[in-house]
Each structure stands twice: as C-alpha cells, then as structure tokens.
Amino acid sequence: MKILLIMISASFQIYWYGLDGLRGPVLSGTNFYMKRESLYNYSMHKGFRYHSLVEDYFTGFKLHCQGWKSVYLTPTRPQFLGTSTTNLNDVLIQTSRWSCGFVEVGISKFCPIIYGSLRMSILQSMGYTELAFLPFYCFPLWCFATVPQLCLLNGIPMYPNVSNSFSNIFIFIFASVLLKQIYEVLASGGSVRTWRNEQRIWMIKSVTSCLYGTLDAFMEKLGLTKASFLLTNKVEDDEQVKRYQMGLFDFRTSTMLLSPLVTIIVLNMAAFACGVYRMMFTGEWEKMVLQVVLSFYILIMSYVVIEGMLMRNDRGRIPPSVTLLSVIISGVFLSLGSVILNMY
Known part of the structure; x- marks a missing residue:
C-alpha cells in the first residue's frame, strides 16, 4: 500500500482530520514524513514540483492522483520544532504567495474538481478544490465590508426590519457561522x-493578501505578469520580538498592502457613526440596526487596526500617511457610491 505520513500544526486539526478518511489530508508545508519511494516513482519528475508556488499542495495532489495515501498523525508529544512569521508584513507576503499558487492550480488544467475527480474520489477532489479556491473569500468579504456600509451612509436599508420575521433568517445565519467557528476552535x-x-487575521488577510494573490494569479494566466517565489523572512529583531510578546501588531509593511485594510476600517467607522445617529435621532433603528451591528462587529474584530491608527506612537504603528491616504480613498469611494446609488 502506498502511504505517506503527514503531521501538521493544530490550526489544521479540523480540516485535516476530516480529510483523513478520504485517503488522507494534503501535503502542507513542513512537519511531515514522506517515503522516498513516493518522490522517486513520481512519473518522469523526481522530487517536489517546484514550478508551483504551492509546491507542497501540488506535489501532494499529484501523489494522491497516482494512488498514494497520506495519514493524519498528531501525537501528544510534538514531533517537530520550528518558527513561523511574527509580523504582519511577512504574513501578508506569505499569504499572497499561497493565494496566487492555489488559484493558479485551480484555474489550470490540473483543476482538482476536473483533473482530480477522474483519479480520486469526488469527495477528496472537492477537498482539494476548496483549498484551491479558498482565496476567493476575498470577494464576498469585500462586499460585506463595503456595500452595507455604503447603503447605511445613504440611508438605504439592506435587510428586513428587525420586527419582520424574515430578519431572523439573517440573524440565524450570522450567529450559526460564528458559533460553528467557535466550536471548531x-x-x-x-x-x-x-x-x-x-x-481577526483571517479578515485582514482576506481583504489584502488574498485579493492581491488572486488577482496576480489571473494576471499571470493572461500573461500580464510572471509569478515569483518570495521566501518568507523568519529572522526576528529584538524590537519585533518585544512587540510580538506584548501582543502588538507590527504594521511596518507596504502601503499597497496596508491601505485597503485601513480604508475598510475608516469606511466602517463612518458608517457606524452615521448608523448610530440615524437610529437615535431619526427613528430608523428597525431599518438600520442590522447594518449597524455588522459595522460594529467589523470594528470590534479590527480593534488592533484602530489602535495602530490612532493610539500608538511606536515604530510599529500605522503611518499617518497611510491613514490619510485611506481617508481620501474612502471619501472618493463614498462619493462615487452615492452617485451610483442615487441613480437608482
């Protein structure tokens, strides 16, 4: 029997445990054992498929297609010791690379739901497909973070009144998703x-690095750019380690990665303030309360970003220039959005 032994960190326990019954989980990063035979018998190609930005995922996918099996192994005593990224810049660069690599596989001839379903069970291919298109979360998240807020600022209700029984559907879906995630953790x-x-970090990555990685994959597919493998920096300086131990985000990253995040926070701050005003002084609380709650939830989960914008003075804070740029972008977005909404 062809078997690989795979060990991974606790953050993947739920997903990998589920795949263990479907000929095993995917190959992911480090922390795994492999039989040398699996790589030597890998068709005409020996070793990992390094032409992919997610060489571990793609190599494991090809091995599973060839009949190899993997086993999820998580003993009580840790078997590996390693380091991970501890600052936002490296996390976002790493996630951008992964997102680009996953989407590249998903839109290639090796799309798991098509290529994989002919060589493995449909359930296992669906597991690979979910990972391949996981970065697409960025699109609905951008919609949830901007469209209800834009409507709120223009006095347009998006959800039924809370007195309407149909509003319970939206409340149930929102609450059940959160409770499911809490239960899994x-x-x-x-x-x-x-x-x-x-x-918090999922929301941050989705609206920044996942978006850029996804767009980069499509641009590479169209021949407009060429994918590049950027190594993740895991060297730490004393100041960075001190912030990490204090639980503070280090926001020293590029403006291109930081400005979309800050723009969303500025937009939600404006929407929340406007929504509270409408509920208190115009009697529209039944119409607007769900949109206000959504903005409030985003702000609560993004408190560290607000702290970096307004309350911190250390080198790891969000630069005032980025905050100012994001305010300008938010103003332009609100103006254009208001014009479009008023047209209808």
Whole structure:
C-alpha cells in the first residue's frame, strides 16, 4: 500500500482530520514524513514540483492522483520544532504567495474538481478544490465590508426590519457561522481568544493578501505578469520580538498592502457613526440596526487596526500617511457610491 505520513500544526486539526478518511489530508508545508519511494516513482519528475508556488499542495495532489495515501498523525508529544512569521508584513507576503499558487492550480488544467475527480474520489477532489479556491473569500468579504456600509451612509436599508420575521433568517445565519467557528476552535483545544485572533487575521488577510494573490494569479494566466517565489523572512529583531510578546501588531509593511485594510476600517467607522445617529435621532433603528451591528462587529474584530491608527506612537504603528491616504480613498469611494446609488 502506498502511504505517506503527514503531521501538521493544530490550526489544521479540523480540516485535516476530516480529510483523513478520504485517503488522507494534503501535503502542507513542513512537519511531515514522506517515503522516498513516493518522490522517486513520481512519473518522469523526481522530487517536489517546484514550478508551483504551492509546491507542497501540488506535489501532494499529484501523489494522491497516482494512488498514494497520506495519514493524519498528531501525537501528544510534538514531533517537530520550528518558527513561523511574527509580523504582519511577512504574513501578508506569505499569504499572497499561497493565494496566487492555489488559484493558479485551480484555474489550470490540473483543476482538482476536473483533473482530480477522474483519479480520486469526488469527495477528496472537492477537498482539494476548496483549498484551491479558498482565496476567493476575498470577494464576498469585500462586499460585506463595503456595500452595507455604503447603503447605511445613504440611508438605504439592506435587510428586513428587525420586527419582520424574515430578519431572523439573517440573524440565524450570522450567529450559526460564528458559533460553528467557535466550536471548531474549542474542539481542537483552542479558546475563545484563539477564535478571535484567528477571525481577526483571517479578515485582514482576506481583504489584502488574498485579493492581491488572486488577482496576480489571473494576471499571470493572461500573461500580464510572471509569478515569483518570495521566501518568507523568519529572522526576528529584538524590537519585533518585544512587540510580538506584548501582543502588538507590527504594521511596518507596504502601503499597497496596508491601505485597503485601513480604508475598510475608516469606511466602517463612518458608517457606524452615521448608523448610530440615524437610529437615535431619526427613528430608523428597525431599518438600520442590522447594518449597524455588522459595522460594529467589523470594528470590534479590527480593534488592533484602530489602535495602530490612532493610539500608538511606536515604530510599529500605522503611518499617518497611510491613514490619510485611506481617508481620501474612502471619501472618493463614498462619493462615487452615492452617485451610483442615487441613480437608482
């Protein structure tokens, strides 16, 4: 029997545990054992498929297509010791690379749902497909972070009145998604604080690096750019380590990565303030309360960004120039959005 042994970190316990019953989870990064035979018998290509930005994922996918099996192994005693990124810049660069690589595989001839379903079970190919198109989360997240807020600022309700029974559907969906995520984190040994941190960094990555990585993959497919493999920096300086140990984000990254995030926060701050005013002084609370709650949730989960914008003075804060640029972008977006909404 062809078997690979794969070990991964706790953050993947839920997903990888589910794939373990479908000929095994995907190959991911480090922390795994492999049989040398699996790479030597890899068709005409020996070793990892390094022409992909996600060489681990793609190599594992090809091995599974050839009949190899992987096993999820998570002993009580840790088997590996390693380091990970501890600052926002490296996290976003790393996620951009992964997002680009996943989407490249998804839109290539090796699309898991097409290529994989002919060589493995449909459920296993769906597992690979979910990962390949996972960066597409950036598009609905951008919509949730901007469209309801734009409508709120223009006095347009997007959801039914809270007195209407149909509003319970939206409340149920929102609450059930959050409770499901909390349950998964708690079931894998985490805490509510762990869930909050995971939600926060997921939201940050989705509206920045996942978006850029996805767009880069499509541009590379059209021949407009060429994908590049940027190594993740894992060398830490004392000042950076001190901030990390204090639980402070280090926002020293490029303006291109930081400005979309800050723009969304500025937009939601304006929408929340406007929504509270409308509920208190115009009697529109039944119409607007769900949109106000959505903006409030985004602001609560993004408190570290607000702190970096307004409350910190250290070198790891968000530069005032980025905040000013984001305010200008938000103003332009609101103006254009208002014109479009008023046309209808």
